Amino acid sequence: MGGIKIDHDAWVLVGDGEKALVFRNEGDSDYPNLQMIRLMENDNPKTSEQGSDAPGTRSDGPGPQRSAMEPTDWHTLEKHRFAKDMADQLYKAAHKGKFSKLIVVAPPMTLGDLRKEFHKEVKDRVVAEIDKTLTGHPPAEIEKILMQKV
Numbered sequence: 001m002g003g004i005k006i007d008h009d010a011w012v013l014v015g016d017g018e019k020a021l022v023f024r025n026e027g028d029s030d031y032p033n034l035q036m037i038r039l040m041e042n043d044n045p046k047t048s049e050q051g052s053d054a055p056g057t058r059s060d061g062p063g064p065q066r067s068a069m070e071p072t073d074w075h076t077l078e079k080h081r082f083a084k085d086m087a088d089q090l091y092k093a094a095h096k097g098k099f100s101k102l103i104v105v106a107p108p109m110t111l112g113d114l115r116k117e118f119h120k121e122v123k124d125r126v127v128a129e130i131d132k133t134l135t136g137h138p139p140a141e142i143e144k145i146l147m148q149k150v
Contacts, residue, residue, distance in 0.1 A: 003147035004128045006032045010101040013090065015144060017079025018042050019135045020086045023142075024099070032147065034139040040089065042082040083113030091119040105130045105146070106129050 006012065012023040012034060020040040027033030093099060102125045104114060111131050118126070134142050 002038055003145075004103065004130070005016045005029045006103060006143075006146060007101055007127075008033075009099070010103060010127070011037075011093075011099040012103045012142070012146070013086065013114075014103065014105045014134045014137075015040075015083075015086055015114075016107055016133055016135045017076075021135060022090075023139060034143050038089070040082075042085075066088045079110065080113050080146065083146065084117045085112050086119035087114055087119070087122065090122045093147065094119070094125055098120075099125060101125055101127045103128045103130070103146070105132055105134050105142075107131065107133045 006025045006029060008025055008028050010025045012025065014021045014023070018041065019059075020038075021036055022038040022040075023034035024037050025032045026035045090102070094102075102110065102122065104126055106114060108131045111129060115129075130146070134145060137145070
């Protein structure tokens with residue numbers, strides 16, 4: 001199966017819940033040359049380092065019985081918040097006319113969060129979505145992966 005076409009000047013967002021890289025294709029669709037234009041990082045320690053309280057309890061009715069509440073997963077909540085931050089940054093850039101085409105590469109949870117948070121101005125510019133984690137790859141490898149399989 002062929003890869004995706006990355007037009008000249010198209011932006012590529014490669015993100016997850018803790019890091020986002022925004023590239024612009026300085027090459028053409030046959031020979032892309034992704035150049036990083038923005039890096040966003042989110043310091044997101046594991047939940048045990050963020051929460052300070054034990055999970056709450058609630059009364060089960062009359063008597064001394066109490067049930068434990070589900071503990072808050074602060075780490076995952078922060079990943080959702082970071083996706084909103086990514087969407088906000090892209091909206092600002094789209095509103096200023098900085099890009100006309102956007103390719104979004106993110107793991108499934110982050111991709112879903114971004115879809116919910118994207119403003120119409122950004123959604124209208126999305127030409128492809130790839131549910132893959134590529135934030136740890138160098139730009140040249142990201143180019144190859146996107147060109148080869150999707």
